[in-house]
Amino acid sequence: MQLFLQNMVNAMQWGSFYALIALGYSMVYSILMLFNFAHGDIFMVGSYIGFGVATALLGLTVAFNFPLPGWVILVFTIILSMFLTSFVGMFIERVGYRPLRDAPRASAAITGLMIGIILETGNLALLGAERLSFPPLIDTVIFTVGGVHLTNKKILIVGVSLAMMYALHVFIQKSKWGMAMRAMSYDFQAVPLMGISINKIAPLTFAIGSGLAAGAGILYSLAYPVLDPYMGVLLGWKAFVAAILGGRGSILGAALAGFVLGFIEIFSVWIFPSTFRDVIAYSIILLILTIRPHGFFGQAHSTQLRL
Amino acid sequence: MARKIIETRSAVSGLVGKFRQSTRRIPLLAWLLGWLAAAATEYFVGDAISYYLGLPKIPVLFGCLLILKKPLFIPGVMGYLLLIYILPVIVVARLGRGPANRLAVLLARGSVFIATIIHLGLFYLALHIWADISDYRLLLLKLTMVAVILTLSLNVINGYMGEFSCSHPGFMALGAYTASTITLWLFADDKLFGSPLLSPALGPYLFPLALVCGGIVAALGAVIIAIPSFRTRGDYLAIISLAFLFIVKSVIENLEFVGGPRGMSSQPDYSSLPMVFLGMVSCVWIVNNFVTSTMGKALCAIRDNEMAAEAMSVNTRKTKIVTFMFGAFWAGVAGGLFAHILRYVNPGSFGIQRLAEILAMLYFGGLNSVTGSIIGAVSINIFSEALRPLELFKWIIIPLLLILVMLFRPTGLVAFTEFKVKKLMRPKG
Numbered sequence: 025m026q027l028f029l030q031n032m033v034n035a036m037q038w039g040s041f042y043a044l045i046a047l048g049y050s051m052v053y054s055i056l057m058l059f060n061f062a063h064g065d066i067f068m069v070g071s072y073i074g075f076g077v078a079t080a081l082l083g084l085t086v087a088f089n090f091p092l093p094g095w096v097i098l099v100f101t102i103i104l105s106m107f108l109t110s111f112v113g114m115f116i117e118r119v120g121y122r123p124l125r126d127a128p129r130a131s132a133a134i135t136g137l138m139i140g141i142i143l144e145t146g147n148l149a150l151l152g153a154e155r156l157s158f159p160p161l162i163d164t165v166i167f168t169v170g171g172v173h174l175t176n177k178k179i180l181i182v183g184v185s186l187a188m189m190y191a192l193h194v195f196i197q198k199s200k201w202g203m204a205m206r207a208m209s210y211d212f213q214a215v216p217l218m219g220i221s222i223n224k225i226a227p228l229t230f231a232i233g234s235g236l237a238a239g240a241g242i243l244y245s246l247a248y249p250v251l252d253p254y255m256g257v258l259l260g261w262k263a264f265v266a267a268i269l270g271g272r273g274s275i276l277g278a279a280l281a282g283f284v285l286g287f288i289e290i291f292s293v294w295i296f297p298s299t300f301r302d303v304i305a306y307s308i309i310l311l312i313l314t315i316r317p318h319g320f321f322g323q324a325h326s327t328q329l330r331l
Numbered sequence: 332m333a334r335k336i337i338e339t340r341s342a343v344s345g346l347v348g349k350f351r352q353s354t355r356r357i358p359l360l361a362w363l364l365g366w367l368a369a370a371a372t373e374y375f376v377g378d379a380i381s382y383y384l385g386l387p388k389i390p391v392l393f394g395c396l397l398i399l400k401k402p403l404f405i406p407g408v409m410g411y412l413l414l415i416y417i418l419p420v421i422v423v424a425r426l427g428r429g430p431a432n433r434l435a436v437l438l439a440r441g442s443v444f445i446a447t448i449i450h451l452g453l454f455y456l457a458l459h460i461w462a463d464i465s466d467y468r469l470l471l472l473k474l475t476m477v478a479v480i481l482t483l484s485l486n487v488i489n490g491y492m493g494e495f496s497c498s499h500p501g502f503m504a505l506g507a508y509t510a511s512t513i514t515l516w517l518f519a520d521d522k523l524f525g526s527p528l529l530s531p532a533l534g535p536y537l538f539p540l541a542l543v544c545g546g547i548v549a550a551l552g553a554v555i556i557a558i559p560s561f562r563t564r565g566d567y568l569a570i571i572s573l574a575f576l577f578i579v580k581s582v583i584e585n586l587e588f589v590g591g592p593r594g595m596s597s598q599p600d601y602s603s604l605p606m607v608f609l610g611m612v613s614c615v616w617i618v619n620n621f622v623t624s625t626m627g628k629a630l631c632a633i634r635d636n637e638m639a640a641e642a643m644s645v646n647t648r649k650t651k652i653v654t655f656m657f658g659a660f661w662a663g664v665a666g667g668l669f670a671h672i673l674r675y676v677n678p679g680s681f682g683i684q685r686l687a688e689i690l691a692m693l694y695f696g697g698l699n700s701v702t703g704s705i706i707g708a709v710s711i712n713i714f715s716e717a718l719r720p721l722e723l724f725k726w727i728i729i730p731l732l733l734i735l736v737m738l739f740r741p742t743g744l745v746a747f748t749e750f751k752v753k754k755l756m757r758p759k760g
Binding site: 059120123124127128130131132133134135137138139141142144145146148149257258261264265268269272299300301302303306307309310313314317318319 | 584742
């Protein structure tokens with residue numbers, strides 16, 4: 025029981041990364057009907073930007089002899105790097121996706137893959153092959169509740185990601201922009217005729233998705249403080265799986281499926297040898313998709329795609 | 332200024348037109364002869380010419396590697412290319428135009444089969460002489476041919492059927508491991524399976540059977556993906572195939588008797604150039620026949636509208652399952668060849684990276700076209716080898732190139748064309 029709860033906590037932490045990244049995939053899908061395959065690498069860029077911002081802030085506090093507590097720097101880092109990374113997302117939309125809006129979907133997928141490779145290699149060329157380590161902004165404090173070890177970082181990660189998801193939910197449900205996005209995902213063709221420009225909504229979607237990915241990147245680097253240019257590849261693909269599992273274009277589904285994927289992975293490691301993780305996890309996903317071919321909340325709309 | 336640009340442009344187009352005019356009447360046969368002559372020239376006098384031009388050794392890949400490493404060699408490499416490649420090709424092709432045309436007329440009267448065999452024989456001879464210069468060229472040629480098989484087989488699924496299948500490296504891994512297991516078990520003395528069961532002398536002759544076994548195993552694996560594809564397509568199928576890829580990779584990592592994550596090594600050296608060439612030619616031949624058959628037309632119907640195809644009496648289930656198995660079979664064969672070229676496989680070489688590579692080759696060349704697949708596979712392979720001295724920047728230049736192709740020709744360079752052997756070989760005089 026104690027082990028179960030411990031694994032539960034770990035799965036919550038692991039799942040929140042997947043959920044935050046999967047949200048970006050799902051949002052872009054619901055607007056543009058295509059998956060942004062560069063998203064995993066935007067996550068990587070986000071954590072590098074977070075690294076840069078955190079280091080710069082730490083340097084400034086030392087230079088001006090104005091010691092700020094670690095959590096203040098962390099809050100500033102998260103906000104600033106989410107803001108900066110959202111511009112990366114908008115740039116990618118402008119360069120890679122806008123010219124291809126009427127092209128076959130597979131071409132856009134290839135473009136996304138290639139932008140991802142360029143981001144990875146560009147990073148490698150700019151910063152070199154050595155791995156950077158994220159500055160430890162807050163000290164780890166371990167609480168033990170009923171035999172279950174909690175750290176303040178785990179609580180922070182789960183809490184911040186849940187807060188981000190709630191903020192996104194409120195934004196989409198309550199704000200005018202969110203309403204426009206929902207309308208756009210409801211009908212891609214008619215809504216532009218109603219005076220809502222797709223050229224404003226699509227960059228906004230990319231910006232929000234990239235911001236969430238950057239948030240996930242910083243939280244990830246808090247837990248695993250080693251940055252390398254290929255950290256986004258596997259995480260990105262798995263989050264893509266989560267986005268599909270949740271039902272394409274379904275925001276709630278993506279968040280839920282991210283957590284489900286985290287749970288499946290952590291618990292399969294707990295029960296079986298750790299090398300079997302991928303076999304078990306993907307077999308379960310295959311099974312779920314065979315029973316529910318459209319994911320948790322996906323609508324079985326026409327099988328005819330804009331391919 | 333503007334007039335000057337227009338003038339130069341018209342001059343350039345005039346030159347291109349003149350060149351086209353003079354080469355239009357040269358049949359394929361004469362070009363092949365020309366290339367044979369170039370390869371032979373290089374074989375016999377390449378060393379001497381490169382010495383007199385001040386080059387350290389024969390430029391392996393048309394001098395690209397040399398130029399990128401030391402730009403000082405540009406004039407030497409240019410001279411070499413002119414003397415060894417361009418001059419013999421043009422001279423032989425021009426001079427041999429008449430006889431080649433007469434021969435082509437003769438061949439066109441006979442059966443297509445014999446004509447194709449003669450052309451392929453010439454082509455192979457030229458390749459063989461060209462690759463004889465260095466082991467590097469040999470390896471590059473073999474890998475390029477395997478890439479052609481992979482791209483073509485993916486084109487059947489992703490191009491003609493219009494699904495987005497991501498499991499090709501998985502099929503390749505199945506084929507590679509099956510073929511390697513068979514050859515290691517039967518013909519080789521190694522640490523995994525012990526002494527050989529059959530005489531190693533039989534190996535090269537029975538190797539095609541091992542390849543076919545690998546292909547069959549891959550095809551059986553494809554059934555797992557084909558069955559869900561009855562109910563869903565597009566993104567869900569992409570995920571199912573991606574999950575299949577991860578599962579295959581992970582299962583192989585956990586199978587100790589094929590070496591686990593360390594992989595299998597010291598496969599016998601059966602993938603010789605003729606073997607790989609034969610594999611590629613039969614793949615092109617069979618795939619081309621497949622996609623122009625009734626089944627191929629049914630595939631295109633399914634791609635364009637599945638419901639309408641079903642209403643028009645296309646058996647969509649049978650078509651899908653056959654196509655998946657067909658594509659996977661060739662991926663398995665390519666995997667077997669690949670394993671015996673490098674003589675080492677591990678699960679890590681069949682991951683996302685390989686998938687991105689195959690997809691890049693397919694979409695660069697063009698969907699729904701055999702020619703496109705060949706062009707895509709060859710050009711991406713040659714590019715990535717030629718740009719090797721640039722190290723990291725290679726991985727910026729090639730993706731940029733691909734993005735540009737996608738922006739200006741979203742379905743690839745040579746998409747939606749038919750590959751007609753008869754038209755290719757026709758006399759032009």
